[in-house]
Structures are given as structure tokens and as C-alpha cells.
Amino acid sequence: MKVPILEKLLRRTYQDESEITAGQADWDILDMLEKKKYLIPIGDLTIITCPTCRGTGDISWTDIKGRGNIPFSSCVECGIYEVNPKRLRYWNIRLEVILERLVEKLELRGGIQVHVPNLLWRLGRKKNREYLYIRRYDPEERRMFRNELSKMPKAILMTGTKPILEDVRFDHDHTSFSLEGVARLDEQCELVIDFEALRDIIGKEDPVKEKPATIVSKRGSRTAKMEKLVHEIEDHLRVAREHARVTAEQGHIELLPRPSLGELAKRTGLGKMDVSRCLKDPDAHVLRYLWNQADDLKSILK
Numbered sequence: 001m002k003v004p005i006l007e008k009l010l011r012r013t014y015q016d017e018s019e020i021t022a023g024q025a026d027w028d029i030l031d032m033l034e035k036k037k038y039l040i041p042i043g044d045l046t047i048i049t050c051p052t053c054r055g056t057g058d059i060s061w062t063d064i065k066g067r068g069n070i071p072f073s074s075c076v077e078c079g080i081y082e083v084n085p086k087r088l089r090y091w092n093i094r095l096e097v098i099l100e101r102l103v104e105k106l107e108l109r110g111g112i113q114v115h116v117p118n119l120l121w122r123l124g125r126k127k128n129r130e131y132l133y134i135r136r137y138d139p140e141e142r143r144m145f146r147n148e149l150s151k152m153p154k155a156i157l158m159t160g161t162k163p164i165l166e167d168v169r170f171d172h173d174h175t176s177f178s179l180e181g182v183a184r185l186d187e188q189c190e191l192v193i194d195f196e197a198l199r200d201i202i203g204k205e206d207p208v209k210e211k212p213a214t215i216v217s218k219r220g221s222r223t224a225k226m227e228k229l230v231h232e233i234e235d236h237l238r239v240a241r242e243h244a245r246v247t248a249e250q251g252h253i254e255l256l257p258r259p260s261l262g263e264l265a266k267r268t269g270l271g272k273m274d275v276s277r278c279l280k281d282p283d284a285h286v287l288r289y290l291w292n293q294a295d296d297l298k299s300i301l302k
Helices: 005-012 027-035 095-106 139-149 162-171 195-202 218-249 261-268 272-280 285-293 297-301
Strands: 019-021 039-044 047-049 056-058 060-064 068-075 079-082 089-093 113-116 120-126 129-134 156-159 175-178 183-185 191-193
Touching: 005 019, 005 027, 005 183, 027 039, 027 089, 095 120, 095 129, 095 191, 113 139, 113 218, 139 162, 156 162, 162 175, 175 195, 218 261, 218 272, 218 285, 218 297, 261 272, 272 285, 285 297
Parallel strands: 129 156, 156 175
Antiparallel strands: 019 089, 039 089, 047 056, 056 068, 060 068, 068 079, 113 120, 120 129, 183 191
């Protein structure tokens, strides 16, 4: 059975060094994936499998007059044979690009944040629910995951493949699904989401109930906007503290960059001028305090 290319990529991201070779998929598709930034070329293989007997042999290059440098290999059964240079290509799989495209399709907001380096990402949120992506879920790492997931009991969990999903479901009661179960790459290698299948898993989002029209004073409107910004910066500070803790454990503590005015505007649905006016408002004491704290590592760690 032919395995879809997205599933192949996701299966290989389970490994710390996720790679795919020219012999594991159609060359034209791999070229297109490279152009779409899903893959980054590494170089040429130095060992290759014989296409006839499946034995392995080293690659050697020979300069042939009129043809240039040509790769050859050999095996016990078949002897020396010429190798098509295209078969030697291989790439690193860029999981971060897959996640970026996923965030765009799901229209998540808040930005991608690393919770457990190279293993667990917070992709953003929608309708006040966090979306998390788990790359791997091995027994020796479960305690660390349980600690992280306990902080977000309503989060929706995503895995790359179904086997990892089964491990997650066994340990947790979070709503969860595998990306390979609801997504694919089309002929142009664009990510396509089956939203109907996804709704069956996570449920339909609650529709926004229309509120009766009311006259809101300019002061009241500004206060509501400031409250939105306070909640958004508080959320950023929570993520920034966790980021600082994780990087400190790695020996190089880092401050998560404070969102710009434009980023805050995008996350809250306000205009950039609204954000600027709110920060300058005489009554925005809490907002300005949080805003300054977000740019000070010592304050974040308090």
C-alpha cells in the first residue's frame, strides 16, 4: 500500500534526527517539498542499498572522461554497479515548517512556543483552548509531559501519527488526535485539513451569541480593550516564565521576546493605534506594569 507523503514525513519526525532519502519517496515530490521548505538538503549518502539484492555498499566516485564524476557502489551478490546521483540525495525534515502551516490552517493565535525542547510545542489557542503538539511520547519522558499537561487540563493534544496518539490517549483524557488522521499534502504539497473530521473529534465550536446593541461610552470601550491586553500579556508572561525555566535547565537562560505592538494587536483583534493608546492611558497602571515586566527577565522570574 502506498503511504501518503505527509504520513511518511510525520513517521520520521519521531526520531531526534529526522531524515528522508531519495529512495523513500518520489523524487519529484521530494523536490517540491524542498521548494516548499518542508525539507532541507543535507548532502549525498555515502552508503546505499543495492536495488537488486538489497545488500549495502559504500559509495565511491570515479571521474569518467566525457561524463564527469560518477558514483559507483558494489555488493557481494551483484558486484560493482553505477548509481544514479539522484538516489544519493537526502534531507532533514523540518517539523517546525509543518507546524507553522498547521497553525495557519487552524487559525490559531498566540504564536508557537516551545514547552519541552524538541518534544512539546504550544501552537496557540482558539476559542480559549490551547492546542499542543507532541512529537514523541516515550516512557522515560512521560513524567515530564504529565507535569506540563497538568497545567493545561482543557488543552487539545496533537500527535504526528496514530501510534503516538494511542500512547497519549492511554495516559490522558485530553481531547486528542493525530495529524495524519485529519490532514494531507495535496499535489502542490500544500497542507489540507479535513475540518469535518476534525469537528467530529474536538466538537463544534460554540457559536458567538449576538448581543443586543448597546451604546458604549468611549471610556468603557477603552477599559474593555485594556482588559483584553492585560489578559494577553499575562498569558505571554506565563509562557515566558516556562521558557526561562526550560532554558535555565539547559544552562543558557533566555528571555522570551516581548510581543510587539503589532503582534499584540493581531492577537487581541485590536488596532495597533488602540494598543498604543491603551498603554498611554492614565488609568492603565496594571497594563503598563505587565508590559514592562515582559521585557525584564528578573521580573519574569520573580
